[in-house]
Amino acid sequence: MATKSILKNIDIKNQRLGRAFASALENAENKTSKEVNFSKTCTTATRSQVKNIFGGRK
Amino acid sequence: MSAESTIKGYLIVHLEHILDEIGEDETIKILLGFSCPLNSDVEKFLHHKAIEFAKQSLSQTFLVFTSYKDEPTLVGYFTLANKTILVDKAVLRGNVKRKIGRFGTYNPVIKKYVFSAPLIAQIGKNYKYNEQNLISGDELLKMACDKIAEAQFVLGGKVVYLECEDNEKLKNFYSSNGFVEFGKRKLDRDEKDDLSGEYLVQMLKYTKKC
Numbered sequence: 001m002a003t004k005s006i007l008k009n010i011d012i013k014n015q016r017l018g019r020a021f022a023s024a025l026e027n028a029e030n031k032t033s034k035e036v037n038f039s040k041t042c043t044t045a046t047r048s049q050v051k052n053i054f055g056g057r058k
Numbered sequence: 059m060s061a062e063s064t065i066k067g068y069l070i071v072h073l074e075h076i077l078d079e080i081g082e083d084e085t086i087k088i089l090l091g092f093s094c095p096l097n098s099d100v101e102k103f104l105h106h107k108a109i110e111f112a113k114q115s116l117s118q119t120f121l122v123f124t125s126y127k128d129e130p131t132l133v134g135y136f137t138l139a140n141k142t143i144l145v146d147k148a149v150l151r152g153n154v155k156r157k158i159g160r161f162g163t164y165n166p167v168i169k170k171y172v173f174s175a176p177l178i179a180q181i182g183k184n185y186k187y188n189e190q191n192l193i194s195g196d197e198l199l200k201m202a203c204d205k206i207a208e209a210q211f212v213l214g215g216k217v218v219y220l221e222c223e224d225n226e227k228l229k230n231f232y233s234s235n236g237f238v239e240f241g242k243r244k245l246d247r248d249e250k251d252d253l254s255g256e257y258l259v260q261m262l263k264y265t266k267k268c
Contacts (some may be wrong), residue, residue: 002258003103004249005221006117006179010143010241010260011170013061017241018149022157023219024123024240029263033236039069039140040124044205050063050075053130 065125068133070201073112073119074154082109088121091132091184097223098181099252105137108180111137117179122201124129133193136202137180143173143219158193161216174213175262176206178220199235218265222256229259237261 003022012018072255077083089108094101108119123130143162147169150158162173181202183193206218221243222228229239241260245253 001097001100001103001178001181001223002221002245002249002253003099003107003180005109005243005258006139007177008243009141010175010219010243012143012145012241013149015149015151018145018158019154021143021145021240022150022154024238024262025161025264026157028069028236028238028262031238031264034139034196034197034234036235037126038068038197038200039194042070042197043067044070044203045072046253047075047079047190049069049081049116050071053069053074054080054084054088057080057087058126 094182134183134198139177139179141177145171174215219262237263
């Protein structure tokens with residue numbers, strides 16, 4: 001992980017890299033990955049939840 | 059702490075929502091509670107860049123909290139960015155061109171195939187609570203992929219990518235979660251203080267499986 005990845009673009013300009021990219025797309029489509037189950041419930045906070053939980057820190 | 063303010067399970071919080079609610083100074087205090095000795099870039103980003111990047115809409119950061127000792131506790135975070143991958147038409151031949159065409163669109167003006175590809179720009183567990191094992195890397199990565207899948211359900215798109223250090227354990231972790239290697243990016247000189255090796259490995263995942 002790198003901060004600069006956010007600022008850079010990927011521009012594939014050679015045949016070898018183009019083939020590798022196409023192959024990865026195809027392999028990823030068929031790739032099996034392990035099933036991950038959350039050990040706890042997982043939800044995204046609403047604004048009111050954020051207010052209730054963190055509002056006291058103001 | 060009131061029942062209303064207790065966190066049940068994992069709670070994903072958009073950084074901008076916390077900023078709006080408690081302001082920048084208090085938010086920074088929460089962010090400074092994050093520690094990631096395995097990758098100082100992941101730590102420094104949250105401490106010093108996440109807010110600025112969110113304000114500029116370069117990326118959006120999501121904080122993951124759970125309740126520990128009855129307090130909301132930051133257990134990890136992930137940052138997402140909207141990117142495109144370009145591929146020169148001239149480098150593609152017959153069969154490869156057909157395969158590529160299924161995933162992206164061709165722009166005749168620039169003579170390139172264009173792929174919308176969200177980036178998992180940062181992801182990390184808070185090692186301050188590593189011994190308490192409050193969250194696994196698999197769970198955190200699933201949260202990031204699920205968030206992207208939600209966005210792609212509305213906007214379209216089929217893949218997500220990331221760039222990680224060339225480390226077998228890391229690559230195996232991402233591979234076991236459905237990511238496939240597709241390239242490398244050479245590190246800039248100023249990135250080498252915080253990242254190991256000479257380049258980052260680029261990996262993608264087909265998000266319909268998220």
